[in-house]
Structures are given as C-alpha cells and as structure tokens.
Amino acid sequence: LKIIAETKIKSAHDLNTLKELKVKFLGKKGELTSVLRGMGGLSPEERPQVGALANEIRNRLESLISSKTEELEEEKLEKQLREQTVDVTLPGLPLTVGAIHPLQAIWEQMEDIFIGMGFEVAEGPEVETDKYNFEMLNFLKEHPARDMQDSFYINPEILLRTHTSSVQPRTMLAKEGEVPVRIICPGKVYRRDSDDATHSHQFMQIEGLVVDRGVSMSELKGVLLTFIQKMFGKETEIRLRPSFFPFTEPSVEIDIYDPQKGWLEILGAGMVHPRVLEKSGYNPEHYTGFAFGTGIERIAMLKYGIDDIRHFYNNDLRFLRQFQSE
Numbered sequence: 001l002k003i004i005a006e007t008k009i010k011s012a013h014d015l016n017t018l019k020e021l022k023v024k025f026l027g028k029k030g031e032l033t034s035v036l037r038g039m040g041g042l043s044p045e046e047r048p049q050v051g052a053l054a055n056e057i058r059n060r061l062e063s064l065i066s067s068k069t070e071e072l073e074e075e076k077l078e079k080q081l082r083e084q085t086v087d088v089t090l091p092g093l094p095l096t097v098g099a100i101h102p103l104q105a106i107w108e109q110m111e112d113i114f115i116g117m118g119f120e121v122a123e124g125p126e127v128e129t130d131k132y133n134f135e136m137l138n139f140l141k142e143h144p145a146r147d148m149q150d151s152f153y154i155n156p157e158i159l160l161r162t163h164t165s166s167v168q169p170r171t172m173l174a175k176e177g178e179v180p181v182r183i184i185c186p187g188k189v190y191r192r193d194s195d196d197a198t199h200s201h202q203f204m205q206i207e208g209l210v211v212d213r214g215v216s217m218s219e220l221k222g223v224l225l226t227f228i229q230k231m232f233g234k235e236t237e238i239r240l241r242p243s244f245f246p247f248t249e250p251s252v253e254i255d256i257y258d259p260q261k262g263w264l265e266i267l268g269a270g271m272v273h274p275r276v277l278e279k280s281g282y283n284p285e286h287y288t289g290f291a292f293g294t295g296i297e298r299i300a301m302l303k304y305g306i307d308d309i310r311h312f313y314n315n316d317l318r319f320l321r322q323f324q325s326e
C-alpha cells in the first residue's frame with residue numbers, strides 16, 4: 001500500500017489528481033483507514049506494531065501530499081505567468097489618422113482669410129422665417145424663390161433658409177444701427193433642386209456683409225479680389241458682370257479665370273440695397289454697404305478639380321483619403 005501510494009503521489013500531474021489520491025488513501029473511507037478499522041481482528045501483540053506502522057505511513061503520505069501540492073501550485077503559477085507575458089518587441093498596430101473633410105477645410109480657410117481682413121464670424125438659424133429669408137431682403141411677394149416649389153416650407157411663414165443672406169437683416173437688427181458691420185456667415189442652405197453633378201438640395205454658403213459710412217464698390221472689389229487670390233493663387237484674374245439680386249443694387253456676379261475652362265462664376269455680390277438698409281434700421285443717406293455670397297462646395301470643386309458635388313456627401317473613403325494632407 002505504502003509503495004503504491006508513494007509512486008502515485010509522486011507522479012501526480014495536477015492538483016485535482018492529488019486531491020483524489022488523498023481521499024483514496026487517507027480519507028474516512030480510504031484504504032489506510034480501513035486497515036486501521038480491521039485491527040480489531042488482530043492479536044494484542046500485533047496491534048501496536050500494525051498501529052505504529054499505519055501511523056508512520058499516514059505521516060509519510062501526508063507530508064508527501066503537502067510537498068507535492070506545493071510543488072504543483074508553484075508550477076501552475078509559473079505556467080500562468082509564462083502564458084500571460086506581453087511581448088513588447090512585437091510591432092504595434094498601425095493607427096489610422098483621419099482627414100479633415102474638404103468642405104471643412106475650405107470653410108476654415110475662408111474664415112481665416114476674412115478674419116485676416118477684419119471680419120467677424122456671425123451665425124443664423126437654418127430654420128428661418130419668410131421675414132428674414134425674403135421680406136427684409138426686398139423680395140417681392142411674387143418672387144419665384146418664394147414659391148412652394150422652389151423652397152422647403154415648414155408652414156407658409158417658416159422654411160429652411162434658401163441662402164445665408166438671411167443673416168444680413170438679423171445682424172443689422174442685432175447691431176441696432178451701430179457701425180461698422182463687418183461679418184461673414186458660413187452655413188447650410190436648402191433648395192428644392194433635384195440632386196445631380198452640380199445641384200444639391202442642401203449645400204453650404206458663406207455670406208459677407210459690410211456696412212459703414214462711405215463703403216464703396218471699389219472696397220467690395222478689393223476685398224473679394226484679395227480673397228480669391230489667397231484662395232486660388234495671387235495671379236488669379238477676376239471679372240465682374242452686371243447681375244440682379246433683390247437685396248443689392250447694383251449687383252454683380254464675379255468670375256475667376258481658369259486657363260483650362262475659361263471664366264467660371266463663383267460669387268454673387270453687390271451694394272446693399274437702400275431699402276434693405278432702411279428696413280434693418282440703417283439710414284441709407286448716411287450709410288452704405290456691400291454684401292456677397294458664395295458656395296463652399298463650388299469653391300472646393302474649383303480648387304480641387306472635383307467634378308461632382310455628390311462626392312462631398314457620399315462618405316466614400318477613397319474620395320476622402322485624398323485630402324489626408326490638407
């Protein structure tokens with residue numbers, strides 16, 4: 001019994017086997033216990049000898065089991081430590097770096113250029129009233145832009161703004177007749193167009209407005225030429241064509257010259273209409289102003305040579321990754 005038990009204990013490979021062996025040999029129903037129980041049948045001379053032997057075996061097995069338990073526990077811990085080590089020499093996972101969206105990049109660049117010329121950035125709501133989107137800007141009641149077919153109306157008085165020009169009266173009213181007014185306002189605008197390569201039902205504009213004493217058409221031209229040359233290069237030529245907007249008089253459209261494509265329209269502008277100044281609390285006898293508006297998508301398309309406005313909104317990573325360094 002002793003020899004069998006010893007070899008089995010020594011060759012146990014895990015803690016569970018060891019526990020089982022302990023029960024098998026030393027437990028209440030174990031083999032050694034049954035030897036002790038069988039002692040009743042022995043002669044009085046044999047009993048102390050067998051008893052002493054049994055006790056010796058028990059002590060021996062107990063100490064064997066406890067040292068083996070220790071040994072196995074240590075092994076288990078070491079194995080765990082070995083398996084859980086981190087190999088710090090393995091190459092790391094590459095980090096993916098995002099790119100600024102081309103529209104965001106142009107927006108920020110335009111803001112920087114105009115801030116450099118003394119403009120402040122203003123804001124206005126995208127859900128706008130007929131009053132600020134049309135009425136205060138001298139649109140006649142029957143102007144086609146006011147048609148339900150051309151604009152997104154929420155009710156007859158409220159619509160999604162069709163241009164950022166709605167911030168002109170908002171800004172002037174907030175200023176309460178104070179000068180100078182010198183703001184730009186970037187933001188989303190909405191029109192009921194069918195989406196195609198050059199149209200989108202939602203796009204972005206940047207509006208500009210300057211009101212002060214003695215503001216002239218030449219200042220308008222100087223500011224916009226500076227902006228265009230900073231954006232497209234200092235050799236870029238511009239051309240002013242007469243145009244019409246209800247809220248400016250005279251009105252112009254500004255083209256830039258592209259060696260490949262010729263003259264391309266990029267801006268609407270003009271001197272603020274006296275009636276617009278008056279409606280917003282500025283006496284046109286004392287003050288003049290100019291305003292301009294341009295599409296951020298349009299500028300981005302010209303600058304980066306993008307041929308379809310829908311690329312900006314599709315979130316195709318192959319398109320967006322090209323701007324990684326912008």
Ligand code: PHE
Pocket residue numbers: 162163164165207208245248268269270291292293294
């Ligand atoms: N609001 C005009 C448009 O959306 C642009 C514009 C702004 C024209 C300011 C003149 C002055 O087309």
